[in-house]
Amino acid sequence: MDAVPSREIADMKGAAALPRKNGELVFDEAWQGRIFGMTVAMSHDACFAWRDFQSHLIDEIGHAEREGESSTYYERWLHAFEQLLADKGLLDAVALDERTREFESGRRDDVF
């Protein structure tokens, strides 16, 4: 694990640029930090190259803008990440839906 932020990630430009306030990263809700952390941690571990994720993110943002969606930056990030994992064969969309329902119904309450 890198001990310092990667410039490649911190310096993303244009629509993909990380939301900031006073130069610091902004996570409006806890889950936004989690999805950010998950994506960065997996790229550090070489599950995928950052530019692969970045191009998915840019595509997702472009798509959302064209469709006039009101989704937030990290919602789009989540969709892009799911798409990337599916492309790499690392995630089964059906399993994710099922797991989400388990958390929703309270059948499952923690990650472990």
Place this chain on the structure above:
Amino acid sequence: MSGTHEHGHHHREPESVLSLRVRALESLLVEKKLVSSEAIDRVVATYEQDIGPHNGAKVVARAWVDPAYRARLLADGTAAIEELGFGGVDLQVVENTPGVHNLVVCTLCSCYPHALIGLPPVWYKSFEYRSRAVREPRVVLREFGVDLPESTEIRIWDSSAELRYLVLPERPAGTERLGEAELAKLVTRDAMIGVAVVKPPAAAAR
């Protein structure tokens, strides 16, 4: 910022669909050993701490509460920031006083003390700021919301690859009771570039 290890939050609003989905995703990826919750915690902590002006704010707050440190900081910025564990940059600290306001620019490119105040804002790198900060600093400052009396002298510091500048802003009135950590929270990136003044807590919270 840990969303995973909280229990018994009955008093809260129902968790959002997105939050549930992210929890489900983390749960699946952890199960597959593709990532660990601790690694996620570390990434979030690292990026939250190391991107942004936290380090510079700590330096400023220390200088406000410790006159001896302030003197060392103004005499030899590079050595003084090393005392707090920050380095990798030759630094000169310039102090704002009631009669003098300092403004930092890099007219050639975008030299900036990253280690202390994070990544430079887009405007800092713009041709407009780089040229106008030198030519008409008073007007530029007014556009940033800093209206200085005519009697205040404005000093411009042009950063280079060899030497970076950091503004030591004036400590706002009414903060005598605040501790170092609380003071650091008031210090903004813009104040350390010189395009803002540090506001007292009531105004900063707005």
